[in-house]
Amino acid sequence: MTETFFECLRRECAADWADATGHRFVRELCAGSIADAAMARYLVQDHRFLDAFLTLLGGAIASTDRFESRLRFGRFAGMVSGDENDYFLRAFAALGVSEADRAAVPDSAPTSGFQALMREAAATRAYPAVLAVLNVAEGLYLDWAMQAPRPLPENFVHAEWITLHDNPFFCDFVAFLRNEFNRVGPQAADQAREFFHRAVKLELEFFNEIHDT
Numbered sequence: 336m337t338e339t340f341f342e343c344l345r346r347e348c349a350a351d352w353a354d355a356t357g358h359r360f361v362r363e364l365c366a367g368s369i370a371d372a373a374m375a376r377y378l379v380q381d382h383r384f385l386d387a388f389l390t391l392l393g394g395a396i397a398s399t400d401r402f403e404s405r406l407r408f409g410r411f412a413g414m415v416s417g418d419e420n421d422y423f424l425r426a427f428a429a430l431g432v433s434e435a436d437r438a439a440v441p442d443s444a445p446t447s448g449f450q451a452l453m454r455e456a457a458a459t460r461a462y463p464a465v466l467a468v469l470n471v472a473e474g475l476y477l478d479w480a481m482q483a484p485r486p487l488p489e490n491f492v493h494a495e496w497i498t499l500h501d502n503p504f505f506c507d508f509v510a511f512l513r514n515e516f517n518r519v520g521p522q523a524a525d526q527a528r529e530f531f532h533r534a535v536k537l538e539l540e541f542f543n544e545i546h547d548t
């Protein structure tokens with residue numbers, strides 16, 4: 336079978352994609368051996384990622400050409416605003432990170448870069464551009480979470496972060512995103528490619544930022 340549009344772009348970014356999905360952060364998280372300080376640094380930044388991410392989902396809701404797709408994005412936005420945000424708050428409590436601690440931490444460069452990219456994609460009002468960023472943010476996370484060795488770590492902070500990105504609802508959503516991207520992406524290939532490449536680079540930089548070395 337010939338390669339899909341999604342597969343073609345992922346192949347173009349294969350080196351960064353593999354460096355991200357096999358990153359030290361991912362390996363230590365999946366082994367349950369990541370230092371609390373590193374996990375806290377990651378989650379503080381990622382909680383800010385979530386804010387712009389919801390803007391991006393809003394862009395998808397606004398720009399998609401199908402009612403069925405709008406419903407799916409709407410359901411997904413509900414999950415992220417509910418269960419996922421709740422995970423962050425429970426994880427901060429478990430790690431002893433107060434609201435004041437969080438507020439004192441500036442955005443890292445990759446966090447700012449990602450927020451800008453997601454807001455830029457949403458502002459294009461172009462469905463293929465929005466889908467390009469969503470396919471990276473979701474597809475790359477499903478990819479590493481699926482590969483996590485079982486049994487999962489005992490600590491809920493680690494285990495739930497993995498299952499949030501590898502569960503039937505999420506797998507279905509990623510499959511839906513790929514179908515949508517393959518359907519409409521080729522009609523705006525250059526724009527989609529540019530957003531896709533920038534997003535993969537930022538995912539890797541986001542993980543690189545967590546560790547001191």
Ligand SMILES: Cc1ncc(C[n+]2csc(CCO)c2C)c(N)n1
Nearest residue numbers: 381384388415419472473476499541
């Ligand atoms: C830098 C960064 N990139 C991608 C994700 C993945 N992600 C963000 S929101 C969401 C929806 C449901 O979990 C998913 C998969 C992340 N968390 N952080």
